[in-house]
Amino acid sequence: MSAERSLSSIRPPVGDKREAILRAATQVFARNGYFNSKVADIARVAGVADGTVYLYFKSKEEILHSIFDRSVESAILEGRKQLETIADPREKLRRIANLHLERLGADRDLAVVFQVELRSSTKFMEEFSAAGFAEYLSLIRATFEEGQRAGVFRKDLNAKVVSKVLFGALDEMATNWILSKRRYKLAPVADEVMDIFLNGVSAA
Amino acid sequence: MSAERSLSSIRPPVGDKREAILRAATQVFARNGYFNSKVADIARVAGVADGTVYLYFKSKEEILHSIFDRSVESAILEGRKQLETIADPREKLRRIANLHLERLGADRDLAVVFQVELRSSTKFMEEFSAAGFAEYLSLIRATFEEGQRAGVFRKDLNAKVVSKVLFGALDEMATNWILSKRRYKLAPVADEVMDIFLNGVSAA
Amino acid sequence: MSAERSLSSIRPPVGDKREAILRAATQVFARNGYFNSKVADIARVAGVADGTVYLYFKSKEEILHSIFDRSVESAILEGRKQLETIADPREKLRRIANLHLERLGADRDLAVVFQVELRSSTKFMEEFSAAGFAEYLSLIRATFEEGQRAGVFRKDLNAKVVSKVLFGALDEMATNWILSKRRYKLAPVADEVMDIFLNGVSAA
Amino acid sequence: MSAERSLSSIRPPVGDKREAILRAATQVFARNGYFNSKVADIARVAGVADGTVYLYFKSKEEILHSIFDRSVESAILEGRKQLETIADPREKLRRIANLHLERLGADRDLAVVFQVELRSSTKFMEEFSAAGFAEYLSLIRATFEEGQRAGVFRKDLNAKVVSKVLFGALDEMATNWILSKRRYKLAPVADEVMDIFLNGVSAA
DNA sequence: AATGAATGAGCATTCATTCAT
DNA sequence: TATGAATGAATGCTCATTCAT
Numbered sequence: 001m002s003a004e005r006s007l008s009s010i011r012p013p014v015g016d017k018r019e020a021i022l023r024a025a026t027q028v029f030a031r032n033g034y035f036n037s038k039v040a041d042i043a044r045v046a047g048v049a050d051g052t053v054y055l056y057f058k059s060k061e062e063i064l065h066s067i068f069d070r071s072v073e074s075a076i077l078e079g080r081k082q083l084e085t086i087a088d089p090r091e092k093l094r095r096i097a098n099l100h101l102e103r104l105g106a107d108r109d110l111a112v113v114f115q116v117e118l119r120s121s122t123k124f125m126e127e128f129s130a131a132g133f134a135e136y137l138s139l140i141r142a143t144f145e146e147g148q149r150a151g152v153f154r155k156d157l158n159a160k161v162v163s164k165v166l167f168g169a170l171d172e173m174a175t176n177w178i179l180s181k182r183r184y185k186l187a188p189v190a191d192e193v194m195d196i197f198l199n200g201v202s203a204a
Numbered sequence: 205m206s207a208e209r210s211l212s213s214i215r216p217p218v219g220d221k222r223e224a225i226l227r228a229a230t231q232v233f234a235r236n237g238y239f240n241s242k243v244a245d246i247a248r249v250a251g252v253a254d255g256t257v258y259l260y261f262k263s264k265e266e267i268l269h270s271i272f273d274r275s276v277e278s279a280i281l282e283g284r285k286q287l288e289t290i291a292d293p294r295e296k297l298r299r300i301a302n303l304h305l306e307r308l309g310a311d312r313d314l315a316v317v318f319q320v321e322l323r324s325s326t327k328f329m330e331e332f333s334a335a336g337f338a339e340y341l342s343l344i345r346a347t348f349e350e351g352q353r354a355g356v357f358r359k360d361l362n363a364k365v366v367s368k369v370l371f372g373a374l375d376e377m378a379t380n381w382i383l384s385k386r387r388y389k390l391a392p393v394a395d396e397v398m399d400i401f402l403n404g405v406s407a408a
Numbered sequence: 409m410s411a412e413r414s415l416s417s418i419r420p421p422v423g424d425k426r427e428a429i430l431r432a433a434t435q436v437f438a439r440n441g442y443f444n445s446k447v448a449d450i451a452r453v454a455g456v457a458d459g460t461v462y463l464y465f466k467s468k469e470e471i472l473h474s475i476f477d478r479s480v481e482s483a484i485l486e487g488r489k490q491l492e493t494i495a496d497p498r499e500k501l502r503r504i505a506n507l508h509l510e511r512l513g514a515d516r517d518l519a520v521v522f523q524v525e526l527r528s529s530t531k532f533m534e535e536f537s538a539a540g541f542a543e544y545l546s547l548i549r550a551t552f553e554e555g556q557r558a559g560v561f562r563k564d565l566n567a568k569v570v571s572k573v574l575f576g577a578l579d580e581m582a583t584n585w586i587l588s589k590r591r592y593k594l595a596p597v598a599d600e601v602m603d604i605f606l607n608g609v610s611a612a
Numbered sequence: 613m614s615a616e617r618s619l620s621s622i623r624p625p626v627g628d629k630r631e632a633i634l635r636a637a638t639q640v641f642a643r644n645g646y647f648n649s650k651v652a653d654i655a656r657v658a659g660v661a662d663g664t665v666y667l668y669f670k671s672k673e674e675i676l677h678s679i680f681d682r683s684v685e686s687a688i689l690e691g692r693k694q695l696e697t698i699a700d701p702r703e704k705l706r707r708i709a710n711l712h713l714e715r716l717g718a719d720r721d722l723a724v725v726f727q728v729e730l731r732s733s734t735k736f737m738e739e740f741s742a743a744g745f746a747e748y749l750s751l752i753r754a755t756f757e758e759g760q761r762a763g764v765f766r767k768d769l770n771a772k773v774v775s776k777v778l779f780g781a782l783d784e785m786a787t788n789w790i791l792s793k794r795r796y797k798l799a800p801v802a803d804e805v806m807d808i809f810l811n812g813v814s815a816a
Numbered sequence: 817a818a819t820g821a822a823t824g825a826g827c828a829t830t831c832a833t834t835c836a837t
Numbered sequence: 838t839a840t841g842a843a844t845g846a847a848t849g850c851t852c853a854t855t856c857a858t
Contacts, residue, residue, distance in 0.1 A: 017817090033324065035239040039853060049819045051855075060853065119323040120237065154403075161396045164380055165373040172372020173365075192365045199358075200404025221843095243828060253844045258829070425838095441732065443647040447832060457840045459834075468832065527731040528645065562811075569804045572788055573781040580780020581773075600773045607766075608812025629822095651849060661823045666850065 018056045020046040022070065025063045030112035034064060034120055067113055072132030075103055079139060089147030090198055096140060097170055097190040097197075104174045105186030115175045137163050144201070153201050162201055169193050222260045224250040226274065229267045234316035238268060238324055271317055276336030279307055283343060293351030294402055300344060301374055301394040301401075308378045309390030319379045341367050348405070357405050366405055373397050426464045428454040430478065433471045438517035442472060442525045475521055480540030483511055487547060497555030498606055504548060505578055505598040505605075512582045513594030523583045545571050552609070562611050570609055577601050630668045632658040634682065637675045642724035646676060646732055679725055684744035687715055691751060701759030702810055708752060709782055709802040709809075716786045717798030727787045749775050756813070765813050774813055781805050 024046035028037045039060050043050045057063045079099055086092050104111040141163040147153035153162075173193060177186045228250035232241045243264050247254045261267045283303055290296050308315040345367040351357035357366075377397060381390045432454035436445045447468050451458045465471045487507055494500050512519040549571040555561035561570075581601060585594045636658035640649045651672050655662045669675045691711055698704050716723040753775040759765035765774075785805060789798045 035324070038851085043820095050853090051820060052818055054854070055817065116323055119320055120239070157400060158396055161377075161393065162400060164376050165397055165400055168372040168374070168376025168379075169369040170372070171376060172368050175372075176368055189365065192362060193369055196361060196366060196369055196404040197400075198404075200400040200402075242826090247845095254828090254846095255830075255844055256842085259842070264828070443732070446830090451841095458832090458842095459840055460838080462833070463838065524731055527728055528647070565808060566804055569785075569801065570808060572784050573805055573808055576781040576784020576787075577777040578780070579784060580776050583780075584776055597773065600770060601777055604769060604774060604777055604812040605808075606812075608808040608810075650847090662849090663824065663851075664822055667821070672849070 017046070017048055017052065021048065021053055021056055021063065022067055026067055026107075026109045026113055029064065029067075029117050030109035034117045064113075064117065067110070068118055069132065071103075071110060071114070072136060075099065076132065076135060076139065083143070089143055089150055089152055090202070092143045093140070093147075093166070093198070094190070094194050096143065097166070097194050098187060100170050101173060101190045102187040105177070108178070111174060111186075112178055115171070115178050137167060140166055152203060154203050157201060166193075166197055169197065221250070221252060221256065225252065225257055225260055225267065226271055230271055230311075230313045230317055233268065233271070233321050234313035238321045268317075268321065271314070272322055273336065275307075275314060275318070276340065279303070280336065280339060280343065287343075287347070293347055293354060293356055294406070296347045297344070297351075297370070297402070298394070298398050300347065301370070301398050302391060304374050305377060305394045306391045309381065312382070315378060315390075316382055319375070319382050341371060344370055356407060358407050361405060370397075370401055373401065425454070425456060425460065429456065429461055429464055429471065430475055434475055434515075434517045434521055437472065437475075437525050438520035442528055472521075472525065475518075476526055477540065479511075479518060479522070480544060483507070484540065484543055484547065491547075491551070497551055497558055497560055498610070500551045501548070501555075501574070501606070502598070502602050504551065505574070505602050506595060508578050509581060509598045510595045513585065516586070519582060519594075520586055523579070523586050545575060548574055560611060561609050565609060574601075574605055577605065629658070629660060629664065633660065633665055633668055633675065634679055638679055638719075638721045638725055641676065641679075641729050642721035646729045676725075676729065679722070680730055681744065683715075683722060683726070684748065687711070688744065688747060688751065695751075695755070701755055701762055701764055702814070704755045705752070705759075705778070705810070706802070706806050708755065709778070709806050710799060712782050713785060713802045714799040717789065720790070723786060723798075724790055727783070727790050749779060752778055764815060766815050769813060778805075778809055781809065 021042060025037075025042045028041050028045055032041070037060075039053055040050050042063070043053050046053075053063075057066065079096060082095055082099065083092050086095055104114060141159045144153060144162050144166075145159045148155050148157075148159065170190070170193060173189045174186065177184070177189070225246060229241075229246045232245045232249055236245070241264075243257055244254050246267070247257050250257075257267075261270065283300060286299055286303065287296050290299055308318060345363045348357060348366050348370075349363045352359050352361075352363065374394070374397060377393045378390065381388070381393070429450060433445075433450045436449050436453055440449070445468075447461055448458050450471070451461050454461075461471075465474065487504060490503055490507065491500050494503055512522060549567045552561060552570050552574075553567045556563050556565075556567065578598070578601060581597045582594065585592070585597070633654060637649075637654045640653045640657055644653070649672075651665055652662050654675070655665050658665075665675075669678065691708060694707055694711065695704050698707055716726060753771045756765060756774050756778075757771045760767050760769075760771065782802070782805060785801045786798065789796070789801070
């Protein structure tokens with residue numbers, strides 16, 4: 001990486017502008033809302049011309065999709081990687097919860113886009129749901145089912161519902177954090193949620 | 205009733221048009237999204253002229269607010285009323301959860317507006333949060349605290365977090381129901397959620 | 409007239425509402441401009457319902473015409489009457505100038521409508537020109553020609569141009585008075601104008 | 613010049629579109645009146661898209677202001693320049709009068725905008741008055757005062773009133789020319805006006 | 817690849833006018 | 838006569854997208 005940087009010409013590396021546009025869009029969408037954001041604003045913040053945006057993205061909507069895709073993809077990758085080193089399903093779920101809130105807590109603008117802007121239309125929600133989101137829920141469900149088989153989680157519970165309950169609880173924490181006037185750390189909230197959740201789903 | 209109708213003048217009852225517009229807007233917003241909905245569409249569905257909408261509402265945004273206000277107000281009223289007849293805090297929370305999902309499950313368009321359209325902008329979310337929503341969360345929290353004092357709920361839990369966990373779980377059920385291709389009854393899901401939740405928060 | 413008044417019922421005399429609407433319109437047009445004035449505003453100021461305006465006038469434009477017609481008509485009538493008692497053409501023109509500025513100076517709103525609003529469109533200007541205005545200019549011209557025949561005014565001048573010069577000078581005084589921040593009496597300005605004018609047109 | 617043209621790119625010169633829009637707007641305003649003119653009409657006549665108008669002007673109103681500003685500015689510049697070569701204050705005023713009517717007489721549409729459209733609202737009149745118009749009146753007044761000091765004009769006259777009398781007379785000539793069905797040259801009328809005016813204000 | 821001037825479809829809102837009562 | 842709720846045509850302006858350079 002250092003070699004690449006030192007060798008690279010003054011011209012920015014390929015993909016640099018694409019990144020800049022995604023970062024700019026995250027900021028602009030978070031502060032003005034998707035529908036009130038102008039492509040020109042994104043271009044200005046990214047330091048490129050309006051037309052340049054269309055060299056990297058087909059439309060304003062595709063930018064929103066890309067923000068989502070990029071983040072969920074990396075979240076799932078990192079999640080899977082970390083879970084490999086953990087054996088206990090309860091610890092696995094704790095890890096998922098922590099990662100979930102850590103990531104959102106680390107980038108407020110990104111969190112706003114995820115918690116607010118991505119919910120703007122059923123159409124988008126459906127695509128959103130169809131894509132990485134389903135995979136994310138699956139990861140939770142699979143982990144829970146693993147725990148059911150291992151006898152650490154109640155076998156009478158519907159794993160699908162359980163995974164939604166956990167996701168919903170975490171999602172609500174993130175949304176509340178965004179909207180809260182008070183400034184507090186989001187990640188630690190994961191422990192409180194897991195306390196309730198694990199107590200609710202653990203086998204006697 | 206038939207007598208009343210036959211005697212009443214041909215003129216529609218006061219508030220008829222306002223109601224028609226709110227109903228039409230709920231449908232239109234639900235199907236196209238708030239930002240993609242045209243006031244002309246709402247007027248057409250409501251069976252009035254475009255200009256008539258502005259005799260009852262100051263702006264398109266005020267229509268969205270009115271849909272929210274009217275529904276939350278009636279939900280809280282009904283909730284409080286029903287809770288009066290119940291003593292057990294666990295049963296109270298079950299009742300809240302049931303009402304929550306029953307109401308949304310009874311009107312898919314309204315549910316879409318609540319679960320999707322009302323989340324479209326931080327600005328609206330903040331107002332939304334500030335208004336009836338905060339009151340709704342309070343109702344849950346107060347009920348939980350009542351249970352803590354009565355010794356039925358764990359005293360080591362933060363009531364604020366607990367109320368958000370419950371709300372988040374229910375909210376997620378509603379959102380999933382809307383987005384689901386499968387058609388199922390939403391209200392019964394409340395029991396599954398409460399099974400996990402109450403198990404998680406009940407005192408040993 | 410007194411008999412008529414004392415005999416009239418509590419109900420306002422016929423024409424009362426028409427008058428009220430014209431007065432209201434003069435005020436509203438003067439303060440907001442013709443195009444920015446709403447018929448509803450006029451109705452409110454006149455103390456009648458919106459629809460009532462249309463019982464007395466065919467359209468908003470007709471109200472403007474009526475304000476003009478009524479005023480010019482009465483101005484010409486009064487002008488002719490007063491001129492009958494004067495023999496000297498110079499005095500006659502002085503009288504016309506005084507009446508012109510007295511009338512406008514007596515009702516600022518009316519003056520604004522005359523000096524500003526009535527000039528808003530060539531279409532209106534043309535009609536305006538065709539109607540009473542031409543008659544008014546004729547009155548000035550005839551008086552001047554009378555003076556030429558009597559030998560008091562220069563015979564080498566074109567009476568048409570002269571009448572426009574006088575009208576233009578008076579008109580400018582009125583417009584300036586309206587736009588001026590300073591509050592001063594308009595009528596006395598007539599003497600200053602006539603000093604210059606008569607000196608310019610009088611025979612040696 | 614031909615070389616320059618053949619070498620210059622196909623791209624039109626900078627300011628070309630702005631000029632085209634101003635010219636088109638002058639024509640459209642003159643023929644339909646400011647309030648009845650649609651921005652779309654202006655765009656069509658200028659040969660540009662509707663949106664392009666807003667790349668050069670902030671609003672429809674700004675177009676009107678710009679027409680006025682551009683013309684008055686150039687008129688004052690040219691006026692001052694020509695006056696430098698003249699010594700006699702009487703000749704200077706004659707020159708002003710001639711320029712005034714020559715300019716308006718040379719572009720009927722522009723004249724209509726000046727004599728009619730710019731008078732449409734007190735608000736505009738006030739701005740209009742405050743801006744270049746005041747400067748124009750000052751130019752006349754200063755010239756008259758110069759003549760008073762030189763002993764060629766009556767010292768008993770109020771220079772402010774005198775300048776308005778002259779402006780008003782010229783203004784009326786322009787307005788009448790616009791409204792007249794007959795087609796005649798406007799500029800020569802200046803001499804007739806000045807004949808009366810100078811006779812009226814000259815010292816014995 | 818990059819630019820940014822140009823495009824033109826799209827829409828919330830206003831308000832003169834009508835008409836059932 | 839009088840009302841005022843209802844109408845619906847009309848338009849300034851925005852902004853995502855294109856494309857000549």
